[in-house]
């Protein structure tokens with residue numbers, strides 16, 4: 001019974017239209033974005049279609065920070081490419097670089113090993129390398145308004161902070177002070193939000209609709225909070241105000257993952273600067289600790305051809321790829337995304353869904369037919385799947401395979417087999 005449902009599942013995914021990222025096409029996209037040049041900076045036509053394709057199916061994380069602190073180096077490391085120009089002068093990047101990054105997934109590796117699968121397909125996350133912001137960006141300084149607009153399009157900010165000392169690499173403030181750097185960026189985001197909220201309020205109609213009235217009320221409240229130093233994401237919003245709040249597209253309501261860029265000697269231990277960022281992030285009430293990574297080393301590793309060479313190079317510096325994995329998975333977690341798996345001897349695959357997704361909608365991520373004709377989902381929790389060595393029959397005998405209906409709230413790591421009928 002399980003086998004037939006798997007066959008049913010994969011027969012349909014080959015002609016999927018709702019998921020251009022699925023099935024065999026995934027590999028092509030991955031090769032295109034993850035190992036070769038993602039999209040050349042300035043190629044606006046390609047970018048527009050890229051955003052269209054990803055619309056609704058993928059959220060993106062923007063790498064944000066002061067100029068010349070290693071943003072493009074981090075982007076190159078994440079996308080295993082040298083597609084973004086990285087050089088020792090401020091504003092090397094003007095147009096954003098966009099790339100899809102494979103999400104490292106130990107659970108998927110484990111499932112795939114257990115079943116000895118022919119193919120394994122990770123899920124992806126989009127990263128955008130955005131030009132550096134400087135003081136005055138909200139007033140247009142350093143093309144600031146354009147760069148702020150790029151930040152508006154992403155769902156999460158990976159705030160990269162310079163935590164390395166190197167007299168040869170120019171710092172726009174001439175000395176290393178991670179907290180001052182963070183505050184410079186966040187002040188610009190606050191000022192930009194205040195400007196756009198004031199615009200909303202000055203555009204008030206003579207006879208506003210109830211929706212416009214609500215929007216204005218929310219805008220007024222958020223402005224007051226911002227004036228008091230409270231970011232939009234910390235303003236209390238009632239359920240009925242949520243749509244109005246979202247329509248304001250504020251920069252300071254985006255989740256932030258602080259990421260410390262250190263020299264190779266400090267990757268394992270961190271340094272006094274990373275401690276400062278950690279303290280700052282705790283005081284802000286951040287849900288996760290800052291991530292420590294060496295963008296320079298990781299981007300050099302990404303340039304190497306074989307996995308063997310990469311491993312050797314990393315070992316030479318006593319490093320692992322953990323830094324990148326923490327950036328990718330930290331961003332995903334903060335975006336409220338989780339994975340479920342489909343697993344057979346033919347293919348193991350991770351699928352991304354927002355936390356709180358019900359089984360029917362989760363099935364729709366694979367194909368809209370699964371959602372329309374949903375009958376049930378045979379579900380095994382990840383740990384149970386491992387405990388029975390991937391043996392579904394045994395899982396069933398032990399009562400570890402549940403038959404879940406359309407309203408089941410999918411849990412992170414669930415291994416699922418959808419049954420549907422059209």
Ligand SMILES: Nc1ncnc2c1ncn2[C@@H]1O[C@H](COP(=O)(O)OP(=O)(O)OP(=O)(O)O)[C@@H](O)[C@H]1O
Nearest residue numbers: 067068069070071072073086087090091092093132
């Ligand atoms: N951890 C590090 N240690 C030493 N040098 C680094 C480190 N990370 C990046 N660099 C160097 O810093 C310089 C600037 O890097 P990069 O171009 O990636 O910065 P950027 O933030 O993208 O700059 P811009 O805002 O101008 O686009 C490069 O010479 C790069 O090699």
Ligand SMILES: [Mg+2]
Nearest residue numbers: 071072092093
């Ligand atoms: Mg750059």
